[in-house]
Amino acid sequence: MNIEIRDVSWLQVLHEITLSVRSGEVAGLVGPNGSGKTSLLRCVYRSTRPDGGRITVGGMDVWQAPAREVARTVAVLAQDTPADLNNSVEQIVGLGRIPYLGALGRLSAAERTLIADTIERLELGPLRRRPYATLSGGERQRVQLARALVQEPKVLILDEPTNHLDLRHQVDVLRLARSIGVTVLVTLHDLQLAAAACDRLAVLSEGRVVAEGPAVEVVTHDLLRRVYHVEAHVTPGPDDLPRIFLPV
Numbered sequence: 001m002n003i004e005i006r007d008v009s010w011l012q013v014l015h016e017i018t019l020s021v022r023s024g025e026v027a028g029l030v031g032p033n034g035s036g037k038t039s040l041l042r043c044v045y046r047s048t049r050p051d052g053g054r055i056t057v058g059g060m061d062v063w064q065a066p067a068r069e070v071a072r073t074v075a076v077l078a079q080d081t082p083a084d085l086n087n088s089v090e091q092i093v094g095l096g097r098i099p100y101l102g103a104l105g106r107l108s109a110a111e112r113t114l115i116a117d118t119i120e121r122l123e124l125g126p127l128r129r130r131p132y133a134t135l136s137g138g139e140r141q142r143v144q145l146a147r148a149l150v151q152e153p154k155v156l157i158l159d160e161p162t163n164h165l166d167l168r169h170q171v172d173v174l175r176l177a178r179s180i181g182v183t184v185l186v187t188l189h190d191l192q193l194a195a196a197a198c199d200r201l202a203v204l205s206e207g208r209v210v211a212e213g214p215a216v217e218v219v220t221h222d223l224l225r226r227v228y229h230v231e232a233h234v235t236p237g238p239d240d241l242p243r244i245f246l247p248v
C-alpha cells in the first residue's frame with residue numbers, strides 16, 4: 001500500500017511536506033535533530049493532526065477514515081511507547097490485536113498462534129511471561145515491534161527502531177522490516193545503516209524535504225555539509241552504497 005503525503009504543514013515545525021512512498025518500499029526519513037522527522041511520522045500514524053495538507057495510505061485519508069480502520073492498516077513502533085509496566089511480554093504483544101477484537105474482546109486460536117509465532121520470530125520466547133518493567137531498552141524495543149507486527153499492518157512506521165539495539169539486533173530488525181513485504185517508513189540517525197536498509201531516503205531539514213532518492217545520490221559530501229554542518233568524506237562503495245568517513 002502506498003503512502004502519499006501532500007503539502008503537510010504543522011505549527012512552525014513542518015512546512016508543506018510532499019512525499020510519496022511506493023507500495024512495498026522501505027523508505028528512510030533522515031535529518032538532523034529537531035528537523036521534524038517524528039512530527040511527520042505522527043501525522044502519518046494519526047497521532048498529530050496536521051494543520052494543512054493530506055495523507056493517504058492506499059488511497060485512504062488517514063485523518064478522515066475511522067480510527068479502527070487506520071489501526072488495521074498502519075502500525076507504529078514509536079519512541080518510548082507508553083505501556084503498562086506490570087503487563088507481561090505476551091500481553092503487550094497481544095495488544096496489537098485490539099483493532100480486530102469483537103464485542104467479547106476474546107482472541108481467536110489463530111490470533112493466539114500469530115502472537116506466539118511473532119514472539120518466537122523476535123527471539124522473545126524466553127521472556128514471554130516477564131513483566132515489561134523488567135526488560136532492557138533493547139528488549140522493550142523488540143516487544144513493541146512484535147506488537148506492531150501482530151497488528152498485521154499494510155504500512156509499518158518505525159521511529160528510530162534501532163536506537164536501543166546492539167549491532168546484531170539492529171541488522172535483524174531492519175532485515176525483518178525489509179522481509180515482511182509491507183510498506184515501511186522508518187527514521188534512522190545512522191546514515192550508513194539507513195543507506196543499507198532503505199530503498200530510498202528523504203532528508204528533512206528545518207521541516208522541509210531537501211533531498212530525496214537512492215542513498216548513493218542523496219548522501220553526498222555537499223548534503224552532509226549543508227544539512228548536518230559536517231565535513232565528511234563520502235565515496236560510493238562496491239555495492240553502490242555511500243561510505244561515510246567522519247572527521248573525528
Ligand SMILES: Nc1ncnc2c1ncn2[C@@H]1O[C@H](COP(=O)(O)OP(=O)(O)OP(=O)(O)O)[C@@H](O)[C@H]1O
Binds near residue numbers: 011033034035036
Ligand atoms: N507539541 C509541540 N509543540 C511545539 N513544538 C514541538 C512540539 N513537538 C515537537 N516540537 C518541536 O518540533 C521540532 C521537531 O521535532 P521532532 O521531534 O519532529 O524532530 P526530529 O527530527 O524527530 O528530532 P530528533 O532527531 O531529535 O528525534 C523540534 O524543534 C521540537 O521541539
